[in-house]
Amino acid sequence: MNSISQSPVVEEPGVELTIKGVVQGVGFRPFTYRLASRFGYRGTISNSADGVVLRLAPPYARLDSFLRCLRDEAPSLASIASVETRQIDDFPLVPELVIQESDHTGRVNTMIPPDAAVCDDCLREMFSKKDRRYRYPFINCTNCGPRFTIAESIPYDRANTSMSVFPMCPACGREYHDPLDRRFHAQPNACPECGPELSWYDSRGTLINCDDPLSEAVNALSRGLIVAMRSLGGFHLVVDATNEQAVRTLRERKKRPAKPLAVMVADLREAMKICRISRSEMEELRSHRRPILLLRKNEDSPIAPSVTSGLPHLGLMLPYTPFHHLLFRAADTTRMLVMTSGNRGGEPICTANSEAMEKLADIADFFLFHNRDIVTRVDDSVLKFSNDKRRFIRRARGYVPGFVALDRDLPDILACGAELKNTFCMVREKTAWVSQHIGNLSSLETLEFFEESIRHMQDILRFTPDAIACDLHPDYLSTRFAESTGLPLYRVQHHHAHAAAIMAEHGLSEEVFAVILDGTGFGPDGTVWGGEILLAGFTSFLRLANIEEMMLPGGDAAAREPWRMALAVLWTAFGENGFRDWQHIVPVLKKIEHEKRTALVQMMSRRVNTPITSSCGRLFDAVAALLDYCLVSGYEGQAAMQLEAAAWQSVVGESIEHATADEPCLPVAINERANRMVIRIAPMIQTLVQSSSFLDNRSACALAFHRWLIQSVTSAIEQLASRHGRKNIVLGGGCMQNTLLLDGLTGSLRSAGFDVYTAEKIPANDGGLSLGQAMIAGMLHHRN
16 A cells, blocks of 8 residues: 655645445546546545545645536446545645555445446457457456456455456556556456456366367357356356247256246347337447346247247347357357346356256256356346336346435345345445345245345445344245344335335335235235235335235135136126136136136135235236136246236237227226225126127237226225325336336326326335335334
8 A cells, every 4th residue: 555644734624525336346446536637636546445535635626526527427337326525634645646555444335336248448359359358258347347246345356356366467467557547456357368268068067178168159059059158147048049949948948938038139230120129228228237128029020939938028138248249249150049047947046167067957058167256146137118217127237236325314224025036125324225136035045045145245335234124924034034133123014115115216205105016915914915005104004995805716826827816806706606607607717627616616615725815916817817818827927917918919009098999998996995995806807707808809808907907096096185185106016017007007197196106226026125124124223
């Protein structure tokens, strides 16, 4: 570290700027060095546990202009949360600016940046025969490359990353130590002389010696084989996306018969051949985050039919690592590759070479390994756009560990999330860090991933929680983990957490109407909630309305077999006596074995294993089954996705307001029961199954159901507003991933004069509710 003398006490003080946010590992210090030099400043720049600290000696004229430039011109990967300024008397006595080594002490208030796609400058170098990194698959600089996935702790220095085992050669070392070089303190900096390398293995674990492992991978893919490829945050299973037989083989081996697969294409030109892409979607695809984006397929798309299993949208992404680009530049490669998570069903994505060989050898024909360790596993992010706004399905690579800025100080809180689409959240002061997508906490492997990810984030932030939050459900593994810590525990109702998450994202402090439509959430009354309108604040909520309750025949089995919910809603609509006639009239139910139907009818008649639910997700399942779109689900949400896809077939353009065909008019009925409004489903189901369109125009019926739900919620909100005088509404829950529903409901409520807030920075599904848990627990703990 440079030895710098400090000033004596003088009349004119110096100034210290502490810049917090994502400001380490993004080239922020050299940027600050250049900017401060432009202003003629003298002093020191260093990384600290708080972020980046700039200590300036007087004179430092035009400081306001400097601060504006600091925010306006910051590197693209940086995200400034705050700049704290204070006068200092012990300012450094130096004739110029000096970049110092990192300060490892203190409470951590900064964060490692997310991983970033390879930048254009690095790509130009990689494909230049004159460059020393020509065709080097691990090229990077301060503007791109791995960050979070290789980091072990803060400060983000090479010694604290998995690159510590690769000593830099003299040439890389000169770049690394030059403040004016693009690779100044680029922690993953490397070249063919000193950095990571690729290797090629067969499925028996035998190393195949070859000059170019990437060329071997291209050859295998062109022959319809499956390659397990180690990427940035874990493994991908890769096949030619235009080869139907190869895709089918992948599905059979991975035991993934129906869930859509993601596709990576060579460039934007190829993407536009496959899908319709708006300007906002184009910008997101090409951003340094490089997510999987759900896009509407073109009718003449060359993608194999089995990739999407009949759904109209395709998950598409562009290359984000150097070796992805090298793969697509090879002469014989396809321009479109399936890249799906390298894991067994229900388990986390594989990260280590040995783990992948053990778990994927019965799926992949070959393995493309590299020897740069992945410290923490991170899946590809999945999102889509609606109303020109970003909507997360899965928030992970490229966005995590990005923070959510809060409007109030909170104690250190760890929130453990839910069971499905689990994430956890850590809150400190005015900053919340929502973790990467963990997955469904239904296996020991995923629980271990959950626990290791919490430990990793705690190590990075030096975080010891004052209290912990979990879901109200007593049997969730996340709940049991929270209970095991011995910390002050706050149990948060599932839908209250959904509401609080969106309130936190938008800085809402007053009570709001919260419309939360999702699959299931444990209610304080012991029933299964899922179609709720709440009056919600951060410390309390009131259940004002819900979808009419129905039976959940077989409990969790009803979510896997939507035909069960079809029988349940017919029972609700027609009663036990009328139901016995209608179960024989509805044609689709004849596809279910008579013995199974009989057993289920007996179960409902005796009220055995038939919990009560107001779940909107299960209502979607019921209608999808009645219309014969999905009787048995191959993956979570399949029935609802197919029902939405069917409804879009009757829509002209992008709005539910324009239909292509007459649709049945489903009656909106809202009753008052026990001081709570109930959105009746019985009249809607009765009208639906008796309409002329029920057998003749299923798509129109699917659209009519969406319209009925929008109209019902809007009507309920209007009635509640006349009593409670609220104008702010938050829309959350997994059903809000349905674009037709979300956009239709947003438009309807705004037309009625309400201010509507939706999830934009976090998922509307259970992947976002850990933020709400943390907010509620933080407020309660602070109050206590």
